[in-house]
Amino acid sequence: MTKEKMIIEIKEWLKEAAGYIRVSLTDELSVSQKSGRTDLVTNIDEETQTFLIKRINQYYPDDRILAEEKGFDTLDSLAGRVWIIDPIDGTMNFVMEQENFCIMIAVFEEGIGQLGFIYDVMKDELYWGGKGYGVFLNDQKLLQPKDTSLSEGLLGMNAYMYGKNIYSAGEIGHASMGIRVSGCAGVELIAMLKGNHIGYISNLSPWDYAAGLVLLDEFGFKYSNIEGKPLAFAKREYFLAATPTTYTEIQENFIQK
């Protein structure tokens, strides 16, 4: 089975990349700004991406790649088999906290998510799975979280959207049990997969959500852009994912009203 083989390979690459990242934390990082003062990239983001792309090219030379760092951040379509990669999701946390960041890899075929991997490097927790597999934390299969309503759970949130009440994010937050801001899409998506949070509202690029969507599908979570339209896998979009009940409440009571 190609998929079985692929899972074993991707896990190996992730462990190798994580080992390199952990060692690199003892050195001085080279940090640069991208779009602005709070949008950072480091030499380790770039080196990790280069390593993963090299492995994909070596094992799957015909596949195409969409990835966060330079030269790989646009793709005209999701035709064929496409790898979507965020070498370090949560670069600000990587620089400031040396924790709460993830490596994320998704494998899509003809636009349909097949495999997803979210690796919390410092906790050594790999969330992975996909079509027909369910969701695993390392070797342990996870149970599907309850379909909790908005007033009953915590929401992962983008701080700016919450503060400026963009698409009623502030009001949605107040209707929940509280918001949490981790600064890392992977950490927020993991919190949903564990059943700790009921949803996540943010402003994301394809590599921030691709792996997560594959895993959210296995547990029946709902997601879209914040207006309820399919995610475009193109530029940054306002993003909503939640339990079915919470998703419907947010759409009906706050977005579409």
Added chain:
Amino acid sequence: MTKEKMIIEIKEWLKEAAGYIRVSLTDELSVSQKSGRTDLVTNIDEETQTFLIKRINQYYPDDRILAEEKGFDTLDSLAGRVWIIDPIDGTMNFVMEQENFCIMIAVFEEGIGQLGFIYDVMKDELYWGGKGYGVFLNDQKLLQPKDTSLSEGLLGMNAYMYGKNIYSAGEIGHASMGIRVSGCAGVELIAMLKGNHIGYISNLSPWDYAAGLVLLDEFGFKYSNIEGKPLAFAKREYFLAATPTTYTEIQENFIQK
């Protein structure tokens, strides 16, 4: 030495309490509301407090106690030796996430902090120290974090204050590298002690900050109520703690301007 003996005892009590809390997570929690729908208490908060108070009464019968749960939440003064306890700091996280909560214990003498303990139960990370000891993570002595400025670091924040721009909390957040919302004072104070965050703005009761202050003192952090006045160790207050440079910037550029 009384203090040496006390440190050994408190560590034992914390480990015992944490063991009980971890086991309790496999049972159904009994959750009640206190002041409102998002202010929760569980049977485990109350049982943990009862256990800690029993130990203090047994070993130090003449000492006085200020603690979060019922019957112990007011004290007329800090005269003599006073124990300040939060049995579960971050009860919402305890209920919803089963992680990101702490046990906190402080020992004050005549109003002066002597010992502080912040125990992240699920990570099994005990931050402790006090006057003449410095700050330790488990058995490892921590180094004093850099005196970073506001524009260079992440700020722990109370979501409500940020969203409503209370005491310019929104503007202060925007002047930083970003805010983080964990929902647990202990987790935020730990982030400062590790040098991951440069400060913390919230709305806290004495048991939320007492242990933290003892440890912040060892590293030269500055703290006060948000208006720059000494914390009262009485009712809930707007709270600011930060590196010396960030503290001064926040006071001069946002609060006192």
